Amino acid sequence: MLLIPCPWCGPREDDEFTFGGEADIPRPADPDALTDEQWADYLFMRDNRRGRHREQWCHTAGCRRWFIVERDTVTNEILGASTYGNSS
Amino acid sequence: MSNPIPRRSPLGAIEPTQPLPHEGQLFERPFLTHVNLRLDPADSEALAAIQQVLGVRLPLTPNTTAAGQELLAAWLGPDEWLLLTEHHHPDSLVTDLQAALTARFASVVDTSAGQTVIRLSGPSALDVLARGCALDLHPSVFPPGACAQTMLARAQALLIAVDDTPTFDIIVRRSFAPYVAAWLKDSARDFGLRFPDSNAT
Numbered sequence: 489m490l491l492i493p494c495p496w497c498g499p500r501e502d503d504e505f506t507f508g509g510e511a512d513i514p515r516p517a518d519p520d521a522l523t524d525e526q527w528a529d530y531l532f533m534r535d536n537r538r539g540r541h542r543e544q545w546c547h548t549a550g551c552r553r554w555f556i557v558e559r560d561t562v563t564n565e566i567l568g569a570s571t572y573g574n575s576s
Numbered sequence: 577m578s579n580p581i582p583r584r585s586p587l588g589a590i591e592p593t594q595p596l597p598h599e600g601q602l603f604e605r606p607f608l609t610h611v612n613l614r615l616d617p618a619d620s621e622a623l624a625a626i627q628q629v630l631g632v633r634l635p636l637t638p639n640t641t642a643a644g645q646e647l648l649a650a651w652l653g654p655d656e657w658l659l660l661t662e663h664h665h666p667d668s669l670v671t672d673l674q675a676a677l678t679a680r681f682a683s684v685v686d687t688s689a690g691q692t693v694i695r696l697s698g699p700s701a702l703d704v705l706a707r708g709c710a711l712d713l714h715p716s717v718f719p720p721g722a723c724a725q726t727m728l729a730r731a732q733a734l735l736i737a738v739d740d741t742p743t744f745d746i747i748v749r750r751s752f753a754p755y756v757a758a759w760l761k762d763s764a765r766d767f768g769l770r771f772p773d774s775n776a777t
């Protein structure tokens with residue numbers, strides 16, 4: 489079990505959360521200008537990093553906010569959590 | 577004009593339990609007004625307008641409630657609250673809030689029919705809840721006035737600490753209410769709460 493520190497609600501068990509995959513992947517500003525390959529890369533390709541990994545979680549059963557967690561994918565150690573800047 | 581349809585609460589069959597006083601109580605608080613309110617917490621004018629209507633300042637601290645004379649406001653998210661009251665009709669409360677929030681980026685939704693409140697009270701309430709909830713609900717960390725949305729016996733629930741008997745209000749979706757009530761009764765039996773046979777679920 490992971491104990492995930494929600495930036496608003498504090499540490500809660502992972503049952504309450506939904507995983508949202510790798511963080512920091514911005515949506516292309518002009519999708520129509522992309523080739524199919526570039527679009528597929530945006531949609532599907534992820535790094536599957538070993539070690540420190542920034543990923544998105546949603547506190548589904550709590551405050552229902554998305555935020556970013558940094559987790560070590562080897563040890564499952566949670567290294568921190570942060571919000572998306574000005575979003576709420 | 578039309579035949580009034582008698583309203584039914586989600587747990588209409590569950591009467592207040594009548595155990596010995598020291599054993600605690602488990603009962604539904606039916607037909608309360610529940611209103612979900614969303615607005616930008618940085619909009620201080622909107623917050624002030626809401627305070628005028630509600631007579632209570634919306635709590636901005638996560639997982640806390642603010643109680644007024646007639647109404648309880650519970651924090652659900654950084655921009656979301658649940659308003660609970662028995663003194664306002666849902667329609668009039670929604671109308672008043674909408675009037676106060678005209679031309680603002682906000683949302684007011686009457687959820688009264690979609691959820692219900694189960695009250696659990698008694699010295700063993702912590703033990704009853706601990707069987708299905710991972711949160712530490714001891715009054716030293718979850719004092720009266722605290723609230724938390726979490727999982728209770730695998731159902732999503734909003735827990736509100738009412739007093740340090742301890743007493744909790746458990747707010748669940750209508751469709752989960754019979755299950756959660758049955759689970760609570762089952763959990764509570766081992767801690768001395770007794771239920772009349774007619775209320776067996």
